Amino acid sequence: MRLDITGLSVEVAGTRLVHDITLRAASGRVVGLVGPNGSGKSTLLRCVYRALPPAAGAVRLDGADLHAMDARAGARLLAALPQESGTEFDFTVAEVVAMGRLPHQRGTGRPSAADTAVCARALARVGAAHLAGRGFPGLSGGEKQRVLIARALAQEPRVLVLDEPTNHLDIAQQLAVLALVRDGDAAGARPTVLTALHDLNLAARYCDELHVLSRGRIAAAGPPYDVLTPELLAEVFGVRAHRVRHPESGAVQLLFDRLPPASS
């Protein structure tokens, strides 16, 4: 499913934080959003997953206006992993993941055997099947993050919006989660993904395309290594970057240093 963001501006408490964003994620593509702290990534994503209304512009899924859809219809198409859930769900892990099935349930709202199977698969995909019976509040930060990703996967969305999915994850889990997001499920179903990421090397490795946000506006967009030039990294992130090649794969990697202080 295609995600089109056109002319999107977002305001919080009367202040415009995100200005006139236009980007497209073609069906099945992984599009990354990178930018320094406070550049507006979360605010933009919150509007895309409908936690905030647009002040101008629109978010469309295969041409249909997401903000004009009823909540259940929208939730059957698009699932989100917010940066901070803000909720200490007093539920078991299995119950938290089952919440992902709510948009698909009718009548009694009780999960069917098929719903339970979808949830079990989602937990297994993030390597958290063994946590199903545990209470959510007692999990570690990384375990919670994997369970919330499983909840989003259990929603079987056509579009997945992720705000820092690697937060709290150790390096092996970071690579595993981004690989599963990029590669889709065993049946080859792969949602369209829009994800904010801080780690520029991970963003370059797992995203088909990157959009760089700076002060609420798009500063650059395109294939990762066309975008992540030393000039842009100095200007937007304030760092000195070297590009080197991985000794085995030959893939480009970025190494960072602080910029030398400006001479007066």
Ligand SMILES: Nc1ncnc2c1ncn2[C@@H]1O[C@H](COP(=O)(O)OP(=O)(O)OP(=O)(O)O)[C@@H](O)[C@H]1O
């Ligand atoms: N409720 C709010 N009221 C006022 N300002 C806000 C509010 N929410 C966010 N902001 C400001 O908007 C700007 C963008 O914040 P946002 O969280 O979208 O940035 P971000 O790129 O996701 O940052 P980070 O990388 O630190 O997560 C920041 O300067 C932030 O302080």
